Amino acid sequence: MSSTPRRRPHATRQALALGTITAVSIALTACFGSGSSSAVDGGSATGSLPPESSQQGAGSLGAPEVLGSGASPLASLETGSNASEDSNTLPAPTVVAEGLDVPWDIAFVDAETALVSQRDSGKVVEVADNGDKRVAGVIDNVDARGEAGLHGLTIHEGYLYAYYGTEEDNRVDRFELTGEPGSLGLGEREEIVSGLPIGNVHNGGRIAFGPDGKLYLAGGDFQELRDAKFTQDPYHPAGKILRYNPDGSIPGDNPWPGSPAYSMGHRNVQGLAWTDDGTLYAAEFGQDEWDELNKITAGANYGWPTVEGRGGTEEFTDPVQQWRPAAASPSGMAYADGMLYIANLRGERIRTVDVSDDSRSETHFTGQFGRLRHVEVAPDGSLWVLTNNTDGRGQLRDGDDKILRIE
Numbered sequence: 001m002s003s004t005p006r007r008r009p010h011a012t013r014q015a016l017a018l019g020t021i022t023a024v025s026i027a028l029t030a031c032f033g034s035g036s037s038s039a040v041d042g043g044s045a046t047g048s049l050p051p052e053s054s055q056q057g058a059g060s061l062g063a064p065e066v067l068g069s070g071a072s073p074l075a076s077l078e079t080g081s082n083a084s085e086d087s088n089t090l091p092a093p094t095v096v097a098e099g100l101d102v103p104w105d106i107a108f109v110d111a112e113t114a115l116v117s118q119r120d121s122g123k124v125v126e127v128a129d130n131g132d133k134r135v136a137g138v139i140d141n142v143d144a145r146g147e148a149g150l151h152g153l154t155i156h157e158g159y160l161y162a163y164y165g166t167e168e169d170n171r172v173d174r175f176e177l178t179g180e181p182g183s184l185g186l187g188e189r190e191e192i193v194s195g196l197p198i199g200n201v202h203n204g205g206r207i208a209f210g211p212d213g214k215l216y217l218a219g220g221d222f223q224e225l226r227d228a229k230f231t232q233d234p235y236h237p238a239g240k241i242l243r244y245n246p247d248g249s250i251p252g253d254n255p256w257p258g259s260p261a262y263s264m265g266h267r268n269v270q271g272l273a274w275t276d277d278g279t280l281y282a283a284e285f286g287q288d289e290w291d292e293l294n295k296i297t298a299g300a301n302y303g304w305p306t307v308e309g310r311g312g313t314e315e316f317t318d319p320v321q322q323w324r325p326a327a328a329s330p331s332g333m334a335y336a337d338g339m340l341y342i343a344n345l346r347g348e349r350i351r352t353v354d355v356s357d358d359s360r361s362e363t364h365f366t367g368q369f370g371r372l373r374h375v376e377v378a379p380d381g382s383l384w385v386l387t388n389n390t391d392g393r394g395q396l397r398d399g400d401d402k403i404l405r406i407e
């Protein structure tokens with residue numbers, strides 16, 4: 001791959017300490033070296049990354065277009081797919097909403113209403129299942145750079161939790177949800193987790209509450225911290241899946257006492273999903289060779305940066321599946337009725353994994369809708385899928401991404 005992210009010139013940065021615990025602060029020389037061209041997750045195999053889109057004004061979402069569930073499937077984007085390998089056992093998607101700009105995550109408020117994060121603008125957009133949309137709020141200290149920006153959203157006990165990057169750190173804040181569907185807004189802000197490192201790439205970013213009521217954060221190595229001494233250190237946040245209490249404190253039963261780390265040795269995790277029996281799966285971007293689906297257990301070590309994909313050693317836990325990045329580059333993931341659904345960026349497909357045999361997968365819609373960022377299960381059991389074609393690596397102009405629904 002030859003693409004590289006837009007870079008903001010800066011020489012040094014403080015790697016901030018682990019939230020509320022150790023106060024170790026490490027001065028780092030930011031090194032966005034040109035030696036490895038493969039640092040961009042899910043980047044295109046050809047061409048360089050165009051300049052990032054300029055931020056748009058509050059009115060830029062324009063008049064909503066109403067496309068009900070009877071809308072016809074989208075036209076193919078002609079991306080050179082391996083569609084012949086698809087199993088195509090899922091029903092054809094319909095369009096829920098259009099006109100989104102670099103959407104990243106979905107949090108359902110009720111069966112008809114969701115909040116959608118827009119990475120570069122920091123906007124939280126309220127989307128109704130009839131296609132109506134409006135800006136519910138703007139997180140004004142989002143600092144979009146490279147892959148960083150406003151990422152994960154999740155709703156828990158009346159609060160919207162948001163994972164995002166600022167000039168200084170990655171963090172999670174929660175906001176009181178105000179109003180009703182049609183007038184939702186973001187109320188008072190409360191800091192939950194701060195001081196996580198931030199990089200131009202590999203910021204992880206999905207957040208979700210597990211069946212145990214804890215807040216899980218899919219982390220990355222934050223690129224500049226992928227040195228093994230960080231990624232393999234359970235008391236440093238780089239390369240971890242992190243687990244917090246809803247107020248941001250560290251659970252007493254985390255595997256490494258006093259650390260938010262739940263598992264370690266990850267490169268860039270953006271998909272989290274729990275099965276009916278509480279098993280946690282995580283989807284992870286590899287470097288050059290292998291993307292991974294991992295079954296996560298507390299305290300396990302998934303190998304990065306020593307091992308990419310299956311290592312076959314006692315020291316590290318191997319993925320249950322691995323895929324070539326061109327066929328995968330997995331971001332968001334959902335679970336429903338015995339099946340994992342994984343959205344893929346570069347692979348431009350939905351991959352399904354029947355958890356009764358998690359060593360196999362099937363693919364769907366390859367190349368039909370471009371890059372796919374996330375899939376979320378709606379309260380009615382349908383799947384909502386975010387396209388990702390407006391972040392500079394996709395094929396569409398600003399504000400042209402969509403939410404698709406699979407019944």
Ligand SMILES: [Ca+2]
Nearest residue numbers: 302303304309
């Ligand atoms: Ca691994």
